[in-house]
Amino acid sequence: MDWADLFFISLGSAVVFYYGVKLLLFSRMLFPKVFFPLPKTFFTSQGEWAVVTGASEGIGRAYAFELAKQGMNLVIMSRTKATLDQVAKKISETTGQRVKVIVTDFMKENVFGEIDNQLRGLDIGVLVNNVGMLPSVVPSEFLDSKGLNEIITGLINCNVKTMAKMCRITLPGMENRGRGVILNISSGIASVPFPMYTLYAASKVFVERFSQALQAEYKDKGVIIQAVSPFGVSTQMAAYQKANLVTLSPEDFVESSLQYIKAGDKTYGSICHMVLGWFLRSIPLRILYSDSVLHSLQDYVKKKAVENANATKHATNGNSQK
Structure with a gap:
């Protein structure tokens, strides 16, 4: 056997080993309860309180209810008091847990001093940084956004600054106690540079990198910090598309994502979204960035948004006539 044969055999073995390891790691994600089990008291062992931003609806509301079901008291935060009060009442009635409401607008400046004061002294075991701003459900080019200056400031305040500030407020207590969980909600479209959602996708890249670096800093101190990057979830940001195999x-989604808390510093939160992430990263960017693909995406989202708006309107009219 000459050196060339040895080289190609070694190269082939390395490739097989590499993809074998990746397949093994992927197979673990199919059975989170087996490979990443959580004891029944996991969440309550982290602390007495959970804090959820953007908790008035959608993913944030679902996290609040699920953590309350796990036995945690809740601090829920959003800018709409009436909706927060309704959520708080329902959580209390259905779970018996205490709920504290903090009304705030994360797109504004200088809101964190008051938040810090209201959270001071609480044994916070879980923080879910869920609040986020999407300039428009329908994708569009950067300069086509109306009120672009205000959008830039509001989006950075809401999607970037809020996450970092909330970590600054809650992380010291977690570090001192040697326990705690921080879940920072990113987005699947941050998997690649994503035109037409440029600002939003870029802000979610910050969420991922910040979370992963922060976990490297605090992992040995007993704190779990994870970026959660879903694709389609039936919320206002997705124009309330009907739930299906892909759009959860x-x-x-929350029930699934909580099973992956010990699966690493980033997760897509579900198997179907993990496959979508792999697929998106596999598409050559020259195809993804082609005018035909981008315009087709824009037309599809616009059509779905109109369909869902009409369906909601018809349902509302039907209910009002009963």
């Missing part, structure tokens, strides 16, 4: 309901 907020409740189904």
Whole structure:
């Protein structure tokens, strides 16, 4: 056997070993309850309180209810008091847990001093940084956004600054106690540079990198920090598309994502979204960035948004006539 044969055999073995390891790691994600089991008291062992931003609806609301079912008291935060009060009442009635409401607008400046004061002294075991701003459900080019200056400021405040500030407020207590969980909600479209959702996708890249680096810093101190990057979830940001195999309901997504808390510093939260992430990363960017693909995406989302708006309107009219 000459050196060339040895080289190609070694190269082939390395490739087989590499993809074998990746397949093994992927197979673990199919059975999270087996490979990443959580004891029944996992969440309550982290602390007495959970804090959820953007908790008035969608994913944030679902996290709040699920954590309350796990036995945690809740601090729920959003800018709409009436909706928060309704959520708080329902959580209390259905779970018996205490709920504290903090009304705030994360797109504004200088809101964190008051938040810090209201959270001071609480044994916070879980923080879910869920609040986020999407400039428009329908994708569009950067300069086509109306009120672009205000959008830039609001989006950075809401999607980037809020996450970092909330970590600053809650992380010291977790570090001192040697326990805690921080879930920072990113987005599947942050998997690649994503035109037409440029600002939103870029802000979610920050969420992922910040979370992964922060986990490297605090992993040995007993704190779990994870970026959760869903694709389609039936929320206002997705124009309330009907739940299906790909677009999950907020409740189904949250239930699934919590099974992956010990699966690493980033997760897609579900098997179907993990496959979507792999598929998106596999598409050559020159295809993804072609005018035909981008315009087709724009037309599809616009059509779905109109269909869902009409369906909601008809349902509302039907209910009002009963």
